Amino acid sequence: MKHIFAALILSVIAAPLSAQDNVKSFTLANGMEGVVIEDHRSPVVVNMVWYRAGAADEPRGKSGIAHMLEHLLFKGTENLAPGEFSKTVAANGGSDNAFTAKDYTAYFQRVAADRLELMMKMEADRMRNLRISEEDVLTERDVVLEERNQRTDSDPSALFGEQRTAAQYLNHPYGIPIIGWRHEAEKLSRADALAFYETYYSPNNAILVVAGDVTTADVQALAEKHFGPLEPSLDLPVRARVLEPPHLAERRLKFSDERVAQPYIIRSYLAPERNAGEQSEAAALTILAELLGGSSQTSFLGKRLQFDEQIAVYSSAFYSGQSLDATTFGLVVVPAANVSLQDAEDALDRVVAEFLEQPINQEQMGRIKQQIKASEIYGRDSLRGLANSYGSALTQGLTLKDVAAWPEVLAAVTEEDIKAAAAKVFDRRQAVTGWLMRKGEEQ
Amino acid sequence: MRIFLTALSTLILIPLSALAIDIQEVKSKGGFTAWLVEEHSIPFVSIDISFKGGASLDLPGKRGATNLMVGLLEEGTGDMDARDFAAAAEGLAASFGFDAYNDSVSISAKMLTENRDQAVALLRRALIEPRFDQVSIDRVKSQVQSIILSDSKNPEDIASRAFSAAAFGDHPYGSGLNGTEESVEGLNRDDLIAAHHNAMAQDRIFIGASGDITPDELAALLDDLLGDLPAVGAPMPKQAEYQLTNGVTVIPYETPQSVAVFGHQGIERHDDDFFAAFILNHVFGGAGFESRLMSEVREKRGLTYGIGSSLYSLDHGQLFIGQVASSNDRMAEVITVVTDEWTRMAESGLTAEELSAAKTFLTGAYPLRFDGNSRIAGILTGMQSTGLDIAYPDTRNDKVNAVTLADIARVAKRLMRPEDLRYVVVGQPDNVENTD
16 A cells, blocks of 8 residues: 555656667757657657756745746747647647756647657747736736645645755755745746846757657757757856855754644755766665665565554655755654654654664665666656656756666665765754644644 | 748648557457557556446445555465565566556556566465455554545545535445545454455456567466456446535635635536537636636636646546635635636537637547557556447547537537536635535
8 A cells, every 4th residue: 555645755766767779969059958769659759848947046035936937938929929839739739838846947748749840949939039928927926826825835744845945955045945935926027037038048058858759860950940040148157056054953843734634754864966977875875765765565664664663654765866956865754643753753763773783685675776677667668757857867967978877876886885875964963854743733 | 920830830730640559459268358559669568457346336334445455455465464565576676556446446567578477476466365464454544544634634635525425425426435534444354355355356357458468478467367356246336316506615724725626417428428528628627728717717817826627427427527726815706707617618618719629639639648558558448448449549539520519519508507516615715605
């Protein structure tokens, strides 16, 4: 039985990819990169444009502008009326959408392969020719505030996450929510949106990712034709964000809300991320998360807390190494009825300490490595998943070579690597521990 | 300036590629029928198995039994406990999904070619001889209780549960398939064994498969996997009578944004007018950014992040419902706009342009669905359990194209009844009054 909380935690195993023979890349003269993943099983194509600009690239005080601009990119250009972009995609039987993260903003369409050129032509158009009215911006800002209402303010778990993340980063913009703090998001203006657009939306800051029933030569020719004529930005800022100072003091948060049904304890530690040419520590942490809390039934936390001691109804460890700057390693315990958060946290600490003292179960390690191998095979089934993996890697400081090397780096991880990485990361001075509680049942 | 699009119009007129999909019917010696799309380029297969009936087969007073039973299938079999079973599946890197729905119990499996026989043997044990040991029952029960508790504080769940309860009363469709805190507490091992016999029998199986497997291999696999299930399960549930009247139900809940579920009775999947209703809903609230509801409520007025409607056509009861979330001070305006749109659609149906755009989208998007083994296996199972013909993918777009404006107008009058519209609103909406 998979617990509802499982949906909140991304599976680390879902991601790895190796360099397939069917993945090719090119760079246009104006600096735009292209990645093509050929898959001829059905006449479908996924077309994506990724920008190396996300919420962590926003100016101070303008939180939410990267995401609001993403909404506004559907509002029209010199050549397309508001809404006409999506209407044209639909008129061709396709679907489209976009998403904003801390390190990137991405736009995509899923269409019949023979409609690719139209999609590329429209993406090239809105990369440089956005036209938005004051009224469009005000209406869309209301939509964004309703989005914040729906996804954050109506959900105590999301509000709690926002507070924990803000406490995790002392200086780095990863502490700021993507959708924006409400007091800043409700003041964003057309001028703010255009300033962000003009700074970051240019071919030399973008990556085209096309997956599906296409050939690399055709995609490159179409990219030359439609994106090639766009002028690169000459004053693209260097992507160097402020750094975290040393973390000297542990942070602890308690949050209670009327709407909390199920209390839990969650701890995150600041942790190193995957970097170009340097992925081994992140690989060790990836396997550590699996060993410690990947599978509810067979991981160390799951076995001890859910089965042996029945202290938890759910437990997990999570880590995503793909991040431009420092990421986090997390542990979560959802206590069983009548178990206090303090007891749950004490049990978590005790079990993690036990894990670090014992030799690693080699059978479990073997199963995890087998699953990582298999996930490359299963991963090839989804065009969108493949395109996402490459787009996010390239906008988060990795190269195609790093993506290709990742499965081997994971396979090479040893018990010593895991123990060393764990010893380094599990330092309470760089951790945020949060208790989510029911109102009136504060502990 | 429209030159940009005019220059592209020739491209739009090229017909979309025909559906390049070859579905084979596979019959096993043991009497199972499956639909298969063979695709040998990636070394794994997806198999989707659906048992008709599902959680609606829960016996009176035993709500949640089917769901709990399905949750326990992966928690041990024979001499393997939950941990042994998970370790074996993980070691094979096989992925097994077990889900209970209103009308079905669904098993989705992904298995590598290199160890498929072992994966099938393992899955067979879970399906045929689940252990249902007390330790696992207690543990999974506590997980289900935790889910029931979480849902009870979630405004979207509160709204849809209240709507279903008022619409379908005592019928299983009138309550959540997880059960209630009390009903789950009362379930015992015998209830689970009964639920297993009732829901997972050979007389209600639909199977879809896609990937690296031949028809002969699949036939043999199915006899191994399913041949020892009981021949006959429980009779199908009775029809759910729609009981709701028009009006507004407000459920007070402290939150900055209200959630509304709205609608009335829907239309049967086998109704002659289903395709017309499907197109109508697509334009009304089904089409993502392009629908009338999205355009009026989000794009023009900025009242919500998302609004949509759907034909919720279950096997034994049907709803036509939508959902929206909006700030407490703006929900009253949302309700006015939705009611106006409901009335406008009932009175005047679609314009010729809307119908034509919807047909272009729906016929163009259809072939794109058949993308990836997992999706294809699921679609093949869904087609069979809906009673569709194996040639359906070849004729489906013709059926969409055959719908006329007159069909739409007739269905709009029949399906959209503003006089029956019920809103269930959870939150603290300003100027929205309970009418009951």
